[in-house]
Amino acid sequence: MNVSKNIVQRYFRHFYFFYTYLGYRSFILIFLSILVGLLDGFGLAMFIPVFQLAADGGSINSFDSLGDLKIFFDWIQTLGFSVNLTLVIVIMILLFLLKAILKYVDGIYKIRLQNKFVKKLRNQLVDGLSSLDYKAFLGLDSGKIQNVLGAEGIKLTYGFLAYFNSVQHAVLLLVYVSLAMLSNLEFAILVSLGGLLSNFMFQYLFKSTEIASLGLSNLGHTYQSYLVQSVYNFKYLKATGYFYSYKLKIKDIIDKIEFNQRKIGKYNAIMSSAREPIILLVVVLIIVIQVHYLEGAIATIMLSLMFLYRALNYIVTLQGSWQGFIANIGGLRSSVDLIKEFNLGIERFPDTPLISKVNYILLENVSFSYPNGFQVLSNINLDISSLKTFAFIGESGSGKTSLVNLIVGLISPSSGKIYVNGLDRNYVNLASFRERIGYITQEPVIFNDTIYHNITLWASHNSDNFDKFKKAIRLANLDGFIESLPEKEHTRLGDNGILISGGQKQRISIARELFKDVDILIFDEATSALDSETEKQIQENIDMLMGKFTMILIAHRLSTIKKADSISVMASGKVMDTGTFDELYQRNLQFKKMIELQEF
Template sequence: MIKRIFEKYFRHFLFFYSFLGYKIIILLVSSLLVGLLDGFGLALFIPVFQIAADGSDITGAEADSMGELRFLLTWIEGLGFDLNLNVVITFMVILFVLKAIMRFLDGYFKIKLQNQFVKKLRYQLVDGLSDLGYKEFLNFDSGKIQNTLASEGIKLTYGFLAYFNSLQHAILLLVYIGLAMLSNFQFAILVSIGGYLSNLVFKYLFTNTEKASIGLSKLGNTFQSFLVQAVYNFKYLKATDYFSSYKLKLKDVIDKIEHNQRKIGIYSAIMSSAREPIILAVVVLIILIQVNVLGGTMSSILLSLIFLYRALNYIVTLQGSWQGFISNIGGLLASVDLIRDFKLGREQIKEQPTVDQIQSLQLKSISFSYPNGFRVLENVDINLRPLSTYAFVGESGSGKTTLVNLIIGLINPTDGLIEVNGAARKNVNISTYRKRFGYITQEPVIFNDTIFNNVTLWAEKSPLNLKRFGEAIQLANLQEFLSGLPEREDTYLGDNGVLISGGQKQRVSIARELYKNVDVLIFDEATSALDSETEKAIQTNIDNLMGKFTIIIIAHRLSTIRKADTIYLMEKGNIKDEGTFDELIDKSKKFKRMVELQEF
């Protein structure tokens, strides 16, 4: 029962508590102290007015007009002071100065907690993405990932502040109601009734704002997804004039986003415009009831009005800050959902044993099928010897790329066993295993940064790293290109390497893998997107690396596999034949025909 109550009414608090722990309690206690110091300081206005009006010290009857709050005057007297104007004003000023100091510390601490929370949540998102298995990643919406990590992060900041502003306003509201009970019990009842009635007015707005906020986050995911695809496929969309149709879809999503934002804006405008009239109406009503019905005295009414203003102000600001939190709750929920999904798709990695070097790698009766039952590989047996070069050729759909994904450890076989250094790969630390591979793809991965950072992935420019960088540049035949640049290794390459040629991009990607100090180099159709002259230069690179690394080549072009030690001819997920280039020419009619037609 208690658990259900907490999950229903305190689920947001429990969520923040899971990130920040006891620090939340410290923040709430500081808010309580701010309210008490402010309330006690306000209470002392009554004796100040009475002393100023009468010209004499406070009497017992006058102190009784403060209700239970007269203990403040008793406390001052207990310290040995007379209850004259100067003394009461001095204590009142001290209380307000302490309140100001506490409010500053409270605000500073809240900003620190906000930074800590947003940082920790974003770290979890980044770690979750990093720990996600490749197979599970393929089922994710890239737009959702990008939107949550980027755009929704802004909502996290605003949402955090709005939520804790709401908590602090609620505490201050309770403080002033408590002080009101001490000074005038009837007043407290009236404030509670007024707060309850005003809450009914805004409940409808809160519910609809929350729905609009969640819908806005989902639309943001959709828009990011379509936008990413538009950028990635820009050339095709532009060349075919499909962009004129595609942009209609983008505009449709934009219209829906703006519609939800407009609804949230309207609800917020209603909240903002209704605050003052509600406060005024409740104030007038309570004054009339106290004077005409309850027969309150002038001093009790004055003290009630002071607390009334504070309490009702926090009722409305509480509603406003809660509205702000609800407006940004979509970002919070999107982040929580994504973290949960990341955890469900997390790759399980064993700590030990690690793989410090790949000395042997064997695939024994390997098969792989997709969840829908489609079989891609069937009983593949391969023994990859160190420092040898292997090539896989075959028609599209023959299983070459899937085989490479299995070898590098992106996916695991459905049947069969992969052994590394004589041990089953499933029993070793897969992360350290992957670090022993260099992977060069058809589309080179180039970051919008300098050549040095692209090769070293933001390593420090220490003497050792600069030496390793120079060696990788030399092995990748980039030294001539680099020496011709005014800023040399500090030259920026642009988004996806737009400022350099295709061959240079490919060399940079090769240099990165060589800097990594790997055992196995995989070239996955690394020259298929290059012109003949550039392909020849890259092929020279590959030839120079033979014998220094274990090399795996997937290729369609003859020139990239002629010197391979072993060529595997694949067909419909099976290894149809194997041998050197010349051996396959002699014994495989299919391979010979492929050579004649230059199908690879």
């Protein structure tokens, strides 16, 4: 069993790949091709008796000119039908009509399979990205992810169609060669030899195109990566004048992409222009051989020529469609490789128990180190109880954000335990736990969509959701701002919220978490990028939410955390002291110095 599977994967690896996504449907497509080829072949064979019946005055004594295909007419005669010109023409028309119907069904079915395949593969990519562990995500190339999910997706469509066109052309070629064997064995041998010779001629083109296609996909990943970085770092590049040198780097990648595309185009042009001369050459050679050396009968040669035309046409179109598949194989391989990378970094946790409400979180002797051994957090002990506000302060690099990443479950402790409601978090459903957490960051996450969709994350616009929406914007002090807009909640915000202010973006981020109906709100430097007036307004929001939610505040500006129930001073990955604002001010010199430096 394993041997046969290895043979299939080695010699039919592309078909095996598509089969893993389509299953038995792949064989239905092949079966339809066989039927189309047989109906077309038998329909073509009808021309010989039509010519003979027309030339002989409507009667025919023998069907030997059809070779072994005469069994078809022998079968008709056993049914009691008299073979005449009218019957043969009717049969021929019926065969071609049935062929046309099946070809239509085949085309529709192929498109449905293509849609199914592309949808399934893209869904697999999206599911893989969403299931990816945060640490694994940090190790991936963001340009590759964007390129595969975006630009390379177009190649999936073309690649699928080109491959199954190749399979169908190969099947039809075999059908016509088989029919040729039944009518004239010598012809079949000649066709096979012609096909092999043309295949050797184009083998170099196939290999060169495959190399260029893979190179094009890799360059596409790099291009997308640099493009994303240019947009993200636009302000810096513009302000420093570095955009010129960065632009030259991007243009160099564009030149390499165009070079590979030109190579693929050149190979395709060679394939396209060489088709007709090859067909003509092989046709002439076979006619000469049949007439002068094999002494074939005129009727047999005519039938041979009809099968010859079909068979040789599919030899060349097979080469063309295979060339098209090879030209797009980079997109398929990139998608498969990325899925494998996603699967290696998939985040795993048990389905149960679910966390329906977070009552408290306990950290016991928690430490975290990166794989290179650098320790970020050391022996953290915290008891985060319900409806209290906990603040963490310290210089950059003290471990505040890493602590938040641990609390929300983006990373796991290198040592120590985290408990949720008394349960070891390693053994609870982490997705359900995260659903109970709202996270507001220094850089607000704003999507290029309407206010309503940004806050509800595309929830349907029904009465229940709209009531939740209005409650969320009221708590976030957004109701007045939204009412002042001509399009109200349907106002679009632009890319990354470019059409609104920083304070409005933060309020929308807060409203989104409130709409989510969470137990814990985390503010990670949520006011550090705002001006003093806007910071004051957001601070009022935070103060108003205290006591209604369990809150975790990470802050540089100490005015944000004055009313917190518990403030922890962090340094070098450790909690150095914990207390209220007044307690720390009285006993902690570092805290007092921070207060005085900020003229608090």
